[in-house]
Amino acid sequence: MARSLNLQVRLTVLLGMAGIAGALIYHGVTQWPLPQWIAWMKKDLTLTVPMPTGPHSGFVVTLIILLPLSLWLGYIVMSPVSRMLRALEGAVASYRDGDFSFSIVAQRRDELGDLIRMHNALGQTLREQRQNLAQRELLLDTVVQNTPVALVLSDASNRVVYANIAARHLFNEGKSLQGLDFAELLDGTPETLRRAALGGEDALLTVEMDGSEETFHLSQRNFRLQGRPHRLQLFRRMTRELSRQEVATWKRVIRVISHELNNSLAPISSLSHSGAELARRGDTERLPGVFATIGERARHLHGFIAGYASFAKLPAPQPSHIDWHPFLQGLALHCKFRLLSTPPEQSGWFDAAQIEQVLINLIKNAHESGSTEDGVTLSLMVIGHDLRIEVADRGPGMTDTVLAQALLPFYSTKRSGTGLGLALAREIAEAHGGRITLANREEGGLRVSLLLPLGPG
Template sequence: MIRRLRSLEGRLSLLLMLAGLAGVLVYVGITDWPLPQLLALLHTDAKGVAPGPVHLGFGAGLAVSLAVLVPLALWMASLAMSPVSRLLRALEGSVASYRDGDFSISLAVNRRDELGELIAMHNALGQTLRDQRQHLVQRELLLDTVVQNTPVALVLTDAGGRVAYANIAARHLFNDGRSLHGLVFADVTADAPKAMREAVERGEDALLTVEMDNSEETFHISQRAFRLQGRPHRLLLFRRMTRELSRQEVASWKRVIRVISHELNNSLAPISSLAHSGAELARRGEVERLPGVFATIGERARHLHGFIAGYASFAKLPAPRKAEVPWGPFLEGLALHCRFRLLGGAPAQPGWFDAAQVEQVLINLIKNAHEAGGPDDEVTLALQVLGHDLRIEVADRGPGMSETVLAQALLPFYSTKRSGTGLGLALAREIAEAHGGRIALANREGGGLQVSLLLPLAATREV
């Protein structure tokens, strides 16, 4: 009960009760007692005789009561609302500070009513916002430290092409370590190598090699457009790839040397042994066994020749001679070399590629699909036009590939087959990229592998 009386509702109820009681007392005092008796005493005549009490009528009593009660009510309302008004003004100022990003204000008002609870919640909100601001500042500081010290040159430009942000690597790359903030990035790159400047102007990702500081540097340029605070911005990343590419080149050469050495040893060791055996048979006059020895030597020599020829074809892949390719003759020729089931028919629009190279890619892919171990009638070929691109899909119902194999299957010299060279899929990737396309591998739902070859159509061919 005491708690309820201390509440704002209890206080207002008590105030209204007091106001009503005061109104009744004022009305009675004016119309009945003691005001009529006082007025009678004031009108005592010369003989000292006082007339009877003067009783006011209802209307006059009500009017006089209102004249007394209205100023009293206004004064009591002002007295009651004064702390509430001060608190509301304080809350208004605090909310305005929050709107401006200042969360340092707390209200020190000790009340035990609903307004006190509101003040406590307000102060808790301010503390939460201060903690979040502090954590945000710490995260921004950490992010800025990471971005500033990354070896990747980072430049953020606004809609007008001016630099809004640049890290240390960008300042050293473009402005000898000086600040780039506020400069027009096109002016900054005016003295950059031509290939880099043209890549920035195109607004596309690029991998290029340029001459810098009397040496060649390879850069990977990444560009992304987005909106920051409702305004368009562009983020440019310049990553030096020279050292990384050198490491990859060395690793690739080591892998090549290991594969070639292994294959040469596997072929030359039996050839050397058979040659020694053939010489011994000839010395002993056992010539009837020599044809078998020579046949084995010839077989190993042919295998070694094919192995070396495969590497040579990968290293010396000619530039594709793109031409319009009608689907009817192309698919008929492909069917002479391998078995597949065509899904959905051929597109009405002809292809635009080097028929010999793409045919070799499809032969290898369909051959791999048959060797995967699934049913032969589930090896399918599908042709589909997607916008300005042609999608060729070769699929099977074999066991598919693990995630590890999928991640490395397109790398040169990687093979899961004991006798594989690891060049089939790598050659397919090389041919696809030479056509301006790409190749992708994915496991199918229900089992099997799907290889997708994406090539540009004639609508986007070079003029």
């Protein structure tokens, strides 16, 4: 479609035409032909009425004639712009009301036509986006409504704004929660659940419901929706999941214990039979060796059972102020390591016996990784209000799978391992109010970081 002259050129042409018309009118009034025509009428028609012939009179007459012409030309120029502005005003009002079906119909080939086409394209885009958004909202609502996690969204006055099916069944016997006071709904729930929901913090709690115990994980978040404060609360039933994990853990424990018992009881049984046969034959010279092997396997089995017992009966830590030099000297008597940093000036705050046992296990693991003795290092540093103790080696490190499970009880990659060393270290660290992390080193090897608080509280 061929493009017509733009508005600027057309306005320039019309203004030029108006200027030329004004000049011609002024010339006609003051120079020719109006003065000659007036002189002729005075001479031949003997008119006695005075007629304007001076420059000022000509200017006034020109204005009188040019004013209607200017108004007409202005109407021609501004009429399409005015229609466009009215149409855009209607479109904006329609968009404000959420109606994106408004389109402007006009066949123009100038800037106004481009604006009309851009407006219509914008309307089409908004309609498509609104349709896609509606479909996504429908999908999201379907997912949220059918999730087993109970979801409750409440406003600043604690009125329920949104709740899914699981929440309706949990708090109102399947009936709608919309507009209800959530605090009043919680009055009919167990006290533990009510306190946790009103407390504003995430929690893992067990409550008595319908004659049985239910474990919930509660997540709570505050945020602003459309400029107003809201709270989102998620109540996830964990009973089945925890039960499955408990069963899986017990199965793993049974497998490990059964494997270790079989490895010890089978040779004990065989050696006992052999000892009885030697005694029957009177061959007493070989009996001490048989009894020694039986005793060795019994001691190994006793140590294995004692390890599990110590993990299950780990006493609460008794932290105290620890002077670094005696502590490190005592640790060096049990294992070899290279100290990378000077000890902090501030004393430590932990149970010396428990942390020493953790470090002995970590340093022992570092040596068993295949690292050289010089590659096993220990570093101490203060970070904020925490103490970080770091044991590092130059072994092969761990795969992502092993890293994700290394701290779990009974998980071990060693054929003779019990899977309790790192789990015990984690238990001790968390009992101190700290944590333990594992990470591969960029240059090769593993880094185990033990983070402990520097003081009580």
